[in-house]
Amino acid sequence: MKVVHLNTTDRGGAARASLRLHQGLIESGVESRFVVKHRSSEIPGVTEIQPGTPARQNRLSKYLQNQIRWHRKKKSAAAVAARVLISDCRCDFRPRHFLDLAQADIYQLHWVANFLDWPTTLPWLAERAPIVWRLPDLYACSGIFHYQPDENVLNSTLKSWDQRVRKIKLRALASIDSDRLVVVGPSNWTAERSRRSDILGRFQTQVISNALNTDFFAPIDKREARVALGLEADAAVVGFICEDLMDPRKGVAAAMKSLQNEIEDDVILLSAGSGSGESSGSARSNNVNLGFLKTEYELRLFYSALDVFVMPSLQESFGQTCLEALACATPVVAFKSGGIPDMVRPGVSGCLVTSGDFEALGRTVMEVLERPEELASLSEGSRALAVAEFDSKLQARQYLKLYESLIS
CATH class of the missing domain: 3.40.50.2000 (Glycogen Phosphorylase B;)
Structure with missing residues (x-):
């Protein structure tokens, strides 16, 4: 064939x-x-x-992109070019x-x-x-x-x-x-x-x-992954990843802003992708951006270093990054939107929050971090689900x- x-x-x-x-x-x-x-x-x-x-x-596509940029700038002088x-x-x-x-x-x-x-x-x-x-x-x-x-x-x-x-x-x-x-x-x-x-x-x-190939896309020892990424081995780490961290549909900037009001100062917010996901003046000393990750091994290091992966997408056909996190035994806290609920199953592989409720998202992340036994169970369930249904x-x-x- x-x-x-x-x-x-x-x-x-x-x-x-x-x-x-x-x-x-x-x-x-x-x-x-x-x-x-x-x-x-x-x-x-x-x-x-x-x-x-x-x-x-295509000239039409270029024209349409310019129309969107113009329209948003007209609405708000502070708005970045529309994504x-x-x-x-x-x-x-x-x-x-x-x-x-x-x-x-x-x-x-x-x-x-x-x-x-x-x-x-x-x-x-x-x-x-x-x-x-x-x-x-x-x-x-x-x-x-x-x-x-x-x-x-x-x-x-x-x-x-x-x-x-x-x-x-x-x-x-x-x-x-x-x-x-x-x-x-x-x-x-x-x-x-x-x-x-x-x-x-x-x-x-x-x-x-x-x-994905769950034989390859598998967890790396958490301490080893953190050391390889230059992070504190024993810190609590919460992560985000997408190609454009400022894309409103992906929700990362809003989620990071909300989390900064909820999490302790010693929790590391680790992100990967273009941009920082942070609004001006909001950066914490424990916010770390790795930039664009080019290899699947780098992706494995990223997910394996996390305690919790956060996926605040407002619309998502499937959510490939969600699956990558689960395969690396990292539970996911996400909005109940698009195709994400097919993978994020409450009590098994993570937690779902009402779409668009960024405050509830931040609270849920902290609740998961504060319950180590539940976190360990979700970690085990995440990997098992990826192997059983998404190989x-x-x-x-x-x-x-x-x-x-x-x-x-």
Whole structure:
């Protein structure tokens, strides 16, 4: 069986999730190929669609980003450039760029914004092999937005463009038979959004969770991890991680501000990602930022050093960082939002808090830290859950079963 994965890039959380599926399929004996628009890593088996092809930013996407920035700055002079991800469904890459991929048995799509041109490339792929589309966010089942932004971000221009892109997507998919495309939601929340969508609702939707290799992604001795990161070996450590720590959807800045009012001075707040997550004048001496972590071993060190991982996302298709923490035996305190409750199970792997209640989030973190026996039990339960339900071997079997049903 030949499976071709398509993902815009090989960097970031969405790419990590798709690369883990790719690797799991290879280990299961599948001929799996991973193709990207932009290659920025040295990961074996990753190829660029056409090295050297000019990657022009779509003019509409650039215009929309500028509209959001302008609108927020108008609302508040102190507002930073808006971190709302938008993408058009038209791009420079057309079927002629994919001719080398025409012999696939399955096309496995992941995060493909600004890579696949919906009106031309999606029907062309579906004519040649069934498509399985794993949804890393809500872009495929909505208009220009990867996640629905706050209403105060929107203006009439953005709303109009969003509706136009929806119509283009609907016309593009109208030429694809319902049995030639299957949607995979990595969580129950994402799958339900797909089923309710006017864009993807007529296609079959399944739930197959994201996964990782739990033989490799396993705990490192906590004291050893802390020493390796330059932290006090016996300190209490609470952590956050995301690509952009100031992204409002991720909630890290608000959560850190709330936690600083709740936690003791000797508790280390450890973060990883771009930015610090701190507002001006709010920094504590025990706030440590590691910057962007480039390797999976660095990620293991980070999660293993923590007593508690905090995931304050307000919208999340799955929550790859949550799974990484659990695999390293680190309990998670998170908002009850998106796909996170599929992994964070109260009394087993962590605690859930009403979405958006940052004060309750901070209190819950402190309550967990103050109960060492409960913390130890949650740590054991976190690792057990990751191994039992989110291992890459289980995920590969589930996808293989789906692929075989489509090509039989």
